[in-house]
Amino acid sequence: MDNKYVISLEIGSSRLQLAxxxxxxxxxxxxxxxxxxxxxxxxxxxxxxxxxxEDVARQSLxxxxxxxxxxxxxxxxxSGVYAAIGGRSLHSVTAKATLTFPxxxxxxxxxxxxxxxxxxxxxxxxxxxxxVIPTEYSIDSINTPKPVGVFGTRIDAEFTMVVCNxxxxxxxxxxxxxxxxxxxxxxxxxxxxxxxxxxxxxxxxPGCMLVDFGAETTTVSIYRGGxxxxxxxxxxxxxNITHDISAGLGIVDSQAENVKIRxxxxxxxxxxxxSPEQRQIDNYVHARALEIVAxxxxxxxxxxxxxxxxxxxxxxxxxxxxxxxxCRLLEIQSSLNVSVAALxxxxxxxxxxLNGSDMLGAIAVAVRGAQKSxxxxxxxxxxxxxxxxxxxxTVETTDTATDADKAADTxxxxxxxxxxxxxxxxxxxxxxxxxxxxxxxxxASRRGNSQTDSYGQTEEDDTLxxxxxxxxxxxxxxxxxxxxxxxxxxxxxxxxxxxxxxAETDWGGxxxxxxxxxxxxxxxxxxxxxxxxxxxxxxxxxxxxxxxDDD
Numbered sequence: 001m002d003n004k005y006v007i008s009l010e011i012g013s014s015r016l017q018l019a020x021x022x023x024x025x026x027x028x029x030x031x032x033x034x035x036x037x038x039x040x041x042x043x044x045x046x047x048x049x050x051x052x053x054e055d056v057a058r059q060s061l062x063x064x065x066x067x068x069x070x071x072x073x074x075x076x077x078x079s080g081v082y083a084a085i086g087g088r089s090l091h092s093v094t095a096k097a098t099l100t101f102p103x104x105x106x107x108x109x110x111x112x113x114x115x116x117x118x119x120x121x122x123x124x125x126x127x128x129x130x131x132v133i134p135t136e137y138s139i140d141s142i143n144t145p146k147p148v149g150v151f152g153t154r155i156d157a158e159f160t161m162v163v164c165n166x167x168x169x170x171x172x173x174x175x176x177x178x179x180x181x182x183x184x185x186x187x188x189x190x191x192x193x194x195x196x197x198x199x200x201x202x203x204x205x206p207g208c209m210l211v212d213f214g215a216e217t218t219t220v221s222i223y224r225g226g227x228x229x230x231x232x233x234x235x236x237x238x239x240n241i242t243h244d245i246s247a248g249l250g251i252v253d254s255q256a257e258n259v260k261i262r263x264x265x266x267x268x269x270x271x272x273x274x275s276p277e278q279r280q281i282d283n284y285v286h287a288r289a290l291e292i293v294a295x296x297x298x299x300x301x302x303x304x305x306x307x308x309x310x311x312x313x314x315x316x317x318x319x320x321x322x323x324x325x326x327c328r329l330l331e332i333q334s335s336l337n338v339s340v341a342a343l344x345x346x347x348x349x350x351x352x353x354l355n356g357s358d359m360l361g362a363i364a365v366a367v368r369g370a371q372k373s374x375x376x377x378x379x380x381x382x383x384x385x386x387x388x389x390x391x392x393x394t395v396e397t398t399d400t401a402t403d404a405d406k407a408a409d410t411x412x413x414x415x416x417x418x419x420x421x422x423x424x425x426x427x428x429x430x431x432x433x434x435x436x437x438x439x440x441x442x443x444a445s446r447r448g449n450s451q452t453d454s455y456g457q458t459e460e461d462d463t464l465x466x467x468x469x470x471x472x473x474x475x476x477x478x479x480x481x482x483x484x485x486x487x488x489x490x491x492x493x494x495x496x497x498x499x500x501x502x503a504e505t506d507w508g509g510x511x512x513x514x515x516x517x518x519x520x521x522x523x524x525x526x527x528x529x530x531x532x533x534x535x536x537x538x539x540x541x542x543x544x545x546x547x548x549d550d551d
Contacts, residue, residue: 005047005076005382006031006280006373007067008085008365010190011056013045013216014319015241018081019362020070021370028370035070036359036508037063040430048087065179077385078184082369082472083172084190084361087129088217089165092231095119100154107139107155115157123161128169130189131162135227159336160228162189176354184306185379185404191231193364194317198341201226210313210341211296211330212325212361213320215239218292220299222310230303234295244284249277260285260323267325267332279455289326293333313337315443317360 003022010017017038021031039062044055068078097118099111116132123129137144139152147155169187176184204223212219216237222230241264246256251450261279266289268274268282298309313336316327321340331338343356347363356363372378 004370004373005072006366006369006382007078007081007381008188008362008369009060009081010362010365010452011041011045011060011172011175011215012051012361013048013237014214015040016022016056016059016063016261017359017362019366020067020073021363021366022072023370027244027375028374029241029367030346030348031363031367031370032348032350033354033356034072035067036354036362037066038359039063042353048214048233049165050091051173053171053174053179057175060175060180064199073382075385076382078182078381079383080185080379080381080411081176082186082188082365082372083176084193084365085164085168085172085186085187086190086217086233087164087168088235089127089168089190090130090189090219090231090233091163093123093161094462095122095159095161096157097159098154098156101152104153107150109148111155112148113155115155116159119159119161121156123163127163128166129161129163130187131192132156133160133162133228135160135225135229136281143160144470160231162192163232173216181295183379185369188365188368188416189371190361190365191219192228193368194361195223195228195339197347197364197367198317199315199342203312204487206311207309209296209300209310209336209536210315211315211316211318212328212540213238213292213318215319217278219320220296222305224305224309225326225460229305230299232299232302234299236292236295238323240292241285241288241323244288245281248280248284259529265480266329283455285323286294289323289329290333291440294529295331296330297334307334308334309338313339315341316341317341319358344486384500417549473546 003024005020005022006018008021009018010159018036019033020035023031041056044052044059045051050056055166064078067073069230077430097115099118105111112134116134119465120132122128134157136158137147137158138156139150144150147225154521172187174180189211191212192296194212195204199208205226207224208221209223210221212221214237216235216239218237220230220232220233220234223227238260242253242256242260245251245259245264245551246253249259251259257298259428260394263278263281264285265282266285268279274282297307300310314330314334316330317340321327327340341360343360343363347356347367351357369381373380421547
């Protein structure tokens with residue numbers, strides 16, 4: 001079976017990342033990453049939520065253009081992405097539901113679905129529910145991990161609901177759907193995707209904490225008993241350390257970021273001999289790192305647990321973990337084992353130049369997207385585009401039509417791209433946008449196909465791609481161009497007709513000469529004879545005279 005392709009998009013506070021992977025439908029959990037692209041973001045995203053849609057769309061298009069240049073996507077069109085979702089408002093809520101029966105009843109899948117729906121109904125309309133994760137089932141007050149097939153008179157269920165503000169998803173849609181003209185195949189909760197990819201059952205069952213240390217936010221996920229128990233987003237990240245250095249040293253953020261990367265140390269050695277400047281930097285970094293670690297540890301109490309309940313320790317990921325000795329500081333403060341999340345063997349890099357550790361989140365979203373793409377209702381990320389073809393439209397005329405009419409009614413040859421839309425092939429010319437060229441045909445398929453004109457575009461394309469005024473100007477320009485072309489064709493046909501008429505009336509005579517030409521030739525012959533006689537007479541009268549040269 002041919003490989004399929006999946007594309008993930010992750011928009012963070014400091015950068016956006018694209019990852020393209022191929023996989024076999026038989027093993028969707030095993031993928032090969034064939035391309036990764038990254039673009040920086042500056043003040044366009046705050047705390048993981050898109051603020052400036054236009055700037056994010058522009059940077060996304062730059063990354064997409066480079067992704068389209070991959071050899072594997074040469075004959076394909078990127079039509080959709082799996083979008084990572086997170087941000088400051090991402091958190092978990094515990095919901096409970098109960099069902100009672102008049103007599104002992106077997107618990108079925110429909111019973112579990114009723115509990116699921118009852119728990120979902122407790123959520124408010126102001127938040128988007130991104131995931132509903134069952135954590136406990138109890139039948140007649142007995143904990144039952146697998147309730148289906150068990151008989152009882154009462155069942156209690158507890159769910160962890162992962163929710164976020166509706167604006168998070170809405171701004172993602174504005175970037176991907178409205179600006180880039182692509183589909184969002186599904187929203188993927190970033191920390192859940194990372195946990196699914198990197199955490200093992202040996203870690204989630206005894207209890208562990210997953211810490212995603214980002215630029216402006218730090219997301220904490222706590223697992224116990226094999227299920228998610230708690231999730232929260234802390235509005236602190238590595239950029240807070242950068243801002244402290246910038247303010248303390250009186251330098252710009254870009255310089256402070258370089259100082260942090262080169263000289264930052266979360267656990268400086270107080271006994272070492274350091275310059276005053278280095279000691280000042282260490283103080284800023286250490287103080288803010290301690291604050292972030294304290295907030296991470298506080299989440300264990302908020303989850304109703306104790307550090308000893310997380311026997312598998314803490315697993316960290318994110319760009320902030322590159323800060324020197326940060327993991328060591330977290331380990332000392334928590335008294336728990338701290339390790340860095342790594343890609344499993346099921347993820348392979350197509351080339352050695354691809355560094356998966358720097359884009360672990362985007363890759364985790366791609367893996368989850370590959371699993372979701374097996375759903376027959378799922379929209380594809382990549383579609384095969386037919387080879388561009390040249391089409392020519394001809395007009396059949398009756399035998400009584402004049403040459404002028406034939407020339408005017410035959411359209412000129414027009415080259416356009418043949419795009420397959422829902423099984424039908426239509427000609428399409430891409431309109432230019434502020435960011436480049438949009439891939440609009442997939443949107444046109446939602447509105448239906450219509451008859452193409454001589455320009456290879458449809459009237460429906462005008463209303464889809466342009467506003468009303470611009471569409472009207474385009475139609476008027478086409479009409480004027482058609483009229484000018486027909487007028488030139490008629491003029492050329494009339495000239496040809498006049499030449500043909502003259503040829504039919506004047507052509508004739510011996511050797512194909514016209515009577516007029518014969519008459520002209522006769523006059524020329526008579527003049528030639530007369531001139532010859534005059535010359536002869538002049539020559540004869542000058543024989544006895546003197547030559548002028550004799551004087």
